[in-house]
Amino acid sequence: MTAKPLAVLPVMARPPARSAAGDWGLWDAPKRIFTPRVLYGLLLAFGLCVLAGEAYAQFGGQPRLGVLATMQKWLPLILFGPPGEIGGFTLNILVSFLTMAIGTVTGVVLGVMQVSQGLIVRRIAWAVTQFFRNSPWLVLLFFAILLLPYRIQLPGGFVVPFPDWIKAVVGLALPIMGNISEVTRGAINSIPTGQWESSESLAFSRAQTFRLIILPQCLKRMLPPWMNWYAILTMATTLISIVGVSDSMTLTQQALAAEGGRGELLIPMYLLLLLLFFIYCYPIARWTQVLERRFAIIT
Amino acid sequence: MESLAEWLRSLYTDYGINLVQFYDEFERARLLRGMWITIKLSVVSIAASIVIGIIGAWLQTSNYRVLRSVTQGYIQFFRNTPPLVQMYFFYFALSPLLPRVATDYGTQQPLLSSFAWAAISLSFFAGAFNVEIFRSGIEAVPRTMTEAASALGYTQMQVYRYVVFPLALRIVIPALTNNVVNLLKTTTLAYAIAVPETLFMASQIWSDRVNVLEMMITLFVFYIGLVGLLVWAMDRWEKSLRIPGYGQ
Numbered sequence: 001m002t003a004k005p006l007a008v009l010p011v012m013a014r015p016p017a018r019s020a021a022g023d024w025g026l027w028d029a030p031k032r033i034f035t036p037r038v039l040y041g042l043l044l045a046f047g048l049c050v051l052a053g054e055a056y057a058q059f060g061g062q063p064r065l066g067v068l069a070t071m072q073k074w075l076p077l078i079l080f081g082p083p084g085e086i087g088g089f090t091l092n093i094l095v096s097f098l099t100m101a102i103g104t105v106t107g108v109v110l111g112v113m114q115v116s117q118g119l120i121v122r123r124i125a126w127a128v129t130q131f132f133r134n135s136p137w138l139v140l141l142f143f144a145i146l147l148l149p150y151r152i153q154l155p156g157g158f159v160v161p162f163p164d165w166i167k168a169v170v171g172l173a174l175p176i177m178g179n180i181s182e183v184t185r186g187a188i189n190s191i192p193t194g195q196w197e198s199s200e201s202l203a204f205s206r207a208q209t210f211r212l213i214i215l216p217q218c219l220k221r222m223l224p225p226w227m228n229w230y231a232i233l234t235m236a237t238t239l240i241s242i243v244g245v246s247d248s249m250t251l252t253q254q255a256l257a258a259e260g261g262r263g264e265l266l267i268p269m270y271l272l273l274l275l276l277f278f279i280y281c282y283p284i285a286r287w288t289q290v291l292e293r294r295f296a297i298i299t
Numbered sequence: 300m301e302s303l304a305e306w307l308r309s310l311y312t313d314y315g316i317n318l319v320q321f322y323d324e325f326e327r328a329r330l331l332r333g334m335w336i337t338i339k340l341s342v343v344s345i346a347a348s349i350v351i352g353i354i355g356a357w358l359q360t361s362n363y364r365v366l367r368s369v370t371q372g373y374i375q376f377f378r379n380t381p382p383l384v385q386m387y388f389f390y391f392a393l394s395p396l397l398p399r400v401a402t403d404y405g406t407q408q409p410l411l412s413s414f415a416w417a418a419i420s421l422s423f424f425a426g427a428f429n430v431e432i433f434r435s436g437i438e439a440v441p442r443t444m445t446e447a448a449s450a451l452g453y454t455q456m457q458v459y460r461y462v463v464f465p466l467a468l469r470i471v472i473p474a475l476t477n478n479v480v481n482l483l484k485t486t487t488l489a490y491a492i493a494v495p496e497t498l499f500m501a502s503q504i505w506s507d508r509v510n511v512l513e514m515m516i517t518l519f520v521f522y523i524g525l526v527g528l529l530v531w532a533m534d535r536w537e538k539s540l541r542i543p544g545y546g547q
Contacts, residue, residue, distance in 0.1 A: 037368070038375075041368075135519055135522055137487075139522060142502070236381065249381075266392040267392045270387060274376075274380040274385070277379070282379045285375075
């Protein structure tokens with residue numbers, strides 16, 4: 001005979017509410033994020049611009065590909081890059097994954113160092129965090145691109161090449177590291193001190209308390225801001241076009257140049273790129289909001 | 300002053316530390332001009348984005364569904380697309396739609412400069428966040444306040460102006476500080492459309508004088524100093540607005 005626990009731990013979040021509106025299952029998400037209203041809004045905005053472009057093209061007189069057909073022609077390039085290499089929007093996503101991985105690991109370490117018991121470690125971690133949080137992303141990116149070597153000579157005669165896009169990953173990981181460090185510190189500090197005290201009274205060592213009690217509770221609190229930073233990072237990956245990596249931004253501009261300065265293409269093509277990012281980032285933002293609401297602490 | 304320049308010059312000849320941007324008249328003028336443009340761009344965009352935020356938050360309380368939907372669409376669009384692409388969109392796609400004007404010496408130039416487009420796009424970008432910030436501030440004002448005010452005979456507009464907004468402003472300042480700091484850092488994107496701001500000028504100097512590391516450090520010091528100044532100013536503002544006994 002086992003009785004169900006009446007309540008979860010007081011510090012934990014509210015149990016998932018299965019209200020009349022229903023809870024979000026994983027597969028409900030697409031339906032709820034791209035509600036008819038959002039979809040119509042997107043289609044309307046996009047359609048208007050394409051129509052305006054088509055109408056404008058008619059005045060040109062010369063027979064040439066319509067706006068929609070031109071966009072269809074370039075879309076594969078913008079999405080996947082030139083055949084045989086990684087580029088375009090795929091590269092943006094790849095860079096965002098790698099950067100987030102590096103930034104998260106280093107950021108969490110730095111964040112834990114910020115609550116270390118050693119005064120010097122704490123001070124240094126704080127200074128590093130503040131430095132990378134408060135510097136402009138583009139300056140950090142230039143810093144990495146211009147000052148990292150293009151290859152590293154290892155002692156055994158090995159040469160590790162450092163192509164531009166890897167350097168860009170490092171450059172973008174720096175601000176992410178600073179911000180994730182701050183997120184980690186905030187999460188650790190938000191755990192009530194009672195948790196530390198009671199685990200000490202249960203004879204856990206500090207490291208054990210940290211690993212077994214504090215961090216698992218932190219993970220849940222860190223997830224929404226972490227996802228928020230991922231969305232911000234994905235949008236920031238377009239910065240790598242400035243330093244000469246052929247991401248979706250660069251390829252869009254090259255496609256426009258290849259079309260020879262057709263004025264009616266400008267708005268639809270840039271809008272297409274904006275929409276690509278919107279379609280990728282908007283669900284993340286919505287999902288973050290849902291998680292934030294679900295993990296909110298009852299006060 | 301002269302001896303400082305002398306010392307900086309000796310740093311270069313003796314140790315190879317090239318701080319040419321501080322002692323060379325021409326480079327110093329370039330860098331200072333860039334810094335001035337950055338400050339101007341920040342101030343203009345911060346002011347405009349706050350105005351957009353206040354208007355947007357007000358529109359969100361509107362009785363017309365269309366107005367609310369449009370505001371919501373604006374917020375979601377600008378929050379979930381890259382600011383750099385937004386800037387390109389404004390500068391390369393929208394700018395050609397405007398008429399060109401003749402200059403005094405007979406050539407044509409665009410109606411709005413790249414500085415103006417950078418300011419517009421940055422304001423819309425940060426404004427989208429500000430709308431949300433102000434909305435949350437307005438929602439945080441207790442309902443009893445508005446009820447009490449309307450019981451005292453205030454009209455809806457007066458309630459907003461004399462009760463809700465002053466209280467909401469005090470609630471939102473910390474969030475607003477975060478956003479304007481972010482905006483200040485985002486002004487570096489104007490580099491991409493050739494606005495001669497600090498990063499742009501710095502990149503010209505390091506191309507001419509090959510002192511990338513020294514210029515980078517100068518840039519970091521400048522931007523972190525500027526962020527520090529902004530945070531300090533916002534903090535002062537928050538303290539000066541504080542109502543004794545309310546909150547905290």
